[in-house]
Amino acid sequence: MKLTVIGGGGVRAPLFVGSALRRAERSGLTEICLQDIDEKKLDLFGRLSQEVARRMQSPVRVTMAREAERALEGASYVVTTVRPGFEDGRIKDERISLSHGVLGQETTGPGGFAMALRSIPAILSYAETLKRVSPEAWLFNFTNPAGLVAQALQDAGYHRTVGICDGANGAQEALAHWFKVPQNDIRAEVYGLNHLSFTRSARIKSEEVLQPLIDDDHFLKSTRQRMFDPKLIRRQRNWINEYLYYYYYAEKAVEALKADARTRGEEVKDLNAALIAGLAGIDLDKSADEALARYYAYERRRNATYMHYARDDAPSMEEADRLVETAVVETGEEGEGYAGVALNLIDALETNVPCYSGLNVRNDGAIDGLAADDVVEVSCVIDKSGIKPVKIGAMPDAQGQLVRSVKHYERLAIRAISRRDCDTAIEALMAHPLVLSYSRAAPLVDEYLAAHKDYAGEWT
Structure with missing residues (x-):
């Protein structure tokens, strides 16, 4: 295979x-x-x-x-x-x-x-x-x-x-770690959109395990939920995708990003350049240990400042830089990230041993209030027969309104890109909860199209 x-x-x-x-x-x-x-x-x-x-x-x-x-x-x-556009494209987007x-x-x-x-x-x-x-x-x-x-x-x-x-499986992963069980033993109910999803329930066998832990400060502080006020989490009674920080703390996020000397794209570009230059000077045939040590140190340094502005326990840039000096060859088993999601699907599709995972798939009636052909982030069961979303039903009003609003933006954005239509692009950004304003949306579209003309082509 x-x-x-x-x-x-x-x-x-x-x-x-x-x-x-x-x-x-x-x-x-x-x-x-x-x-x-x-x-x-x-x-x-x-x-x-x-x-x-x-x-x-x-x-x-x-x-x-x-x-x-x-x-x-x-x-x-x-x-x-x-x-596409490499790190420089990301930096333009941010700036x-x-x-x-x-x-x-x-x-x-x-x-x-x-x-x-x-x-x-x-x-x-x-x-x-x-x-x-x-x-x-x-x-x-x-x-x-x-x-x-x-x-x-x-x-x-x-x-x-x-x-x-x-990120769709954040609750599932955290609960597996907390209870020291395989991640696939956790049956989570995820609903929403990519980077805009919620987990309302999680069970081990028939026992609900997420809801009691929402009231446990020690649990919340041990996970990425620590970037949110516990009162916000308890008011919603949901595990909140970490990217919802940009919605629930919108002005704080913008202020923090503007205050940083470098954007995340600029930081990653510098880190990547240093890694590539360092590895290029190593003879892999003779010094593989040195090359792998440098590589794993890079990974620690990059991960250390991920969403650092949302975490009180995040290291300073100087503290993070010192991580690169620790030359330890790791196993790579500490966390598989997106690779684990993809490989879990392959295992289930090949072996017919069911896998339970949050994925971005066609809704097909899983979440009420969204079209059948809307791609949603939702819990799925995967086996040799394919990938099937779990029936979620109705979303709570607060979460549902936000999800539907952003889905409306997504539909407009895709239409604009497929037709290369400036007016629809402006309409899309005006519909996004983090923009809303025509006076911001119009110049954003103009500047992005100019910055990425080699990729975007001619728009009408």
Whole structure:
């Protein structure tokens, strides 16, 4: 069985490969093909991935390809994780938004729209190639904004596609850790949209375990829920997706992002450049330990300042920088992130052992008040027969109003991008709860189209 990673020259490739190799015998995996248009990065992180496979003494082949058709041919599963416009595109998205006093973040609000300008056409192109050379393959999209991209794929008729995001399973993961049980033993009820979802219930066997812990400060402080006021969580009686920080603390988030000397994109660009320069100076054949130590230190440093402005316990930039000095070769098993979501699906589809996961799929009646063809983030059951959303029913009024509002924006945004229509793009941003204003939406659209003209093309 062949698994292809589109964007396999990205810095996360060795972690993904390590996770996949640990599961290879279970799923029948025989080849992981890493594809990327950046030949230098593909060679660098591809060779590091091959070193991971060598150390694990895995029989699975780790191959590399620049051409999408060659990489996709014969694939059973494809994971897409690309960044059209690279880090510089992300930085433009952030800086343009912040200059208008609105959120500069790559998946939520106007920054997410700007990312979608570039991501949707790119992923649709890969999907078309996949349909031609491996029509029975599943496509798991992790490219941001994952919900918008998944909706665009479904609208274009690519129905063997799923949007994946580790954030959808935050409650499930935290509860598994708390109770020291396998994550798949937790039956969570997730509903909403990507980066805008809620978990209202979670059970182990027949016992409800989430609701009692919402009243437990110790539990909340041990999870990413610590970025929210416990009163907010208890008022909602839901586990709240961490990206809802941008809605519930909107002005604080914008102020914090504007106060940072560097945007997140600028920080990641600097970290990536330092990592690549450092690895380029190491002979991997002679000094693999040094290369892997530097790589894992980079991962610790990058993760340390994730959403740092929302966490009281986040380290300073200086403290985070010192993490890079700790040269420890890790196992890579500390947390699989999006790789774990994708690999759990593959395991279930191949082995017929059911998996329970929050995914971005067609609604098909799972959540009341949304259309059947709306892509939603919802709990699903996965086995050899396919991927089936769990019936959620009606959303509470407060959560439902926000979800429907953002879904309206998503539909308009996809229509604008598919038609290259400026008026519809402005209407989309005006509909987004983090923009709302015509006087902000119009110049945002103009500036984003100008900044990304090489990707967006000519709009009317």
